[in-house]
Amino acid sequence: MPSGRVHNLINIAVYSVLAAGVLVATRNDIVVVTQAQTLNFTLGFMAGTFLLSPDLDLSEGRVDSKRHWGILGFLWIPYGMIFSHRGLSHTWILGPLTRIAYIAVIVAIIVGLLRSFAPDVQLPKIPQPISIKFLIPIIAGYYLSQWLHLVADGVAPDHGMRHGYKKAQKVGQRVKKHF
Template sequence: MAHVPSGRVHNLINIAAYSVLAAVTLVASRQGALTVTPAQALNFTLAFAAGTFLLSPDLDLAEGRVDSKRHWGVLGVLWVPYGMLFSHRGLSHTWVVGPLTRLLYVAVMVALVVGLLRFVAPSVTLPAIPQPVSLKVLAPLLIGYYLSQWLHLVADGVRPDHGLRRGARKLRRR
């Protein structure tokens, strides 16, 4: 297997790519070629940072020392089951489903906490997600998150058809 970058190198790659993208976006918007609102820029940035530092594809190694797990602090232990569910460089390292597994995992964890809070302290008012969530809000979040994930996969040498090739081989063997 080819050598893959460390978590620190992955972070530096993403920071460099973000810096270039931000500069290009700033120049393009100043020339009128692109319109990006401050809210869209913030949503993209937050999602990109979360994808880089908190939701790395390497969380499938969460039972070990992983930068993303450490960035969660004491909550890093919550990623151990994820690491047990997904084999390293398996489904969690696919281009579309892999990032989605981490989002769904976070959603399940949040749902469990909210359910527990509602049971233990039903009078506590929890923040609500504004409805409906517009595409202008959702698109920068998804683009920022997925781009951060794809940069990690590119650095690891994972091709976009990674999961598809493995699935096709399994089907041919049957």
């Protein structure tokens, strides 16, 4: 299993090759990629690489992603207590969603506290509706960064399903013993 720095270097290398390929493809009119799509993909990819690594499930200790949060890194300690390393947080679909959901819960708590104790504070408004064209590059960049991490860790795409299947088999065996 690579260190956090090696994961970051792998992601940066892949991003560089991908960016060069997209640049060549756009210059040769093979694909059309707007500046907004490029920016959104890059933001999602960099957030996934540096701030939302699957290794945040180790955040009770020293984890690069937690350190990148600076003083707010302590917010990830409960995440590390909730998720076991290489468990659900290291699955291909649900793992990245656990980190997004965790952030959403923290933001909801902060907004709730601000509305309760400082109702005059003006909170930023989220423009409505949010276009799918805006979200797809962010999600694609985020998920690609996560998947590169999992590939480097040797986690197969069916890791979560195999893990759940093994648990279900164990439960089934225990049930059979009782009957």
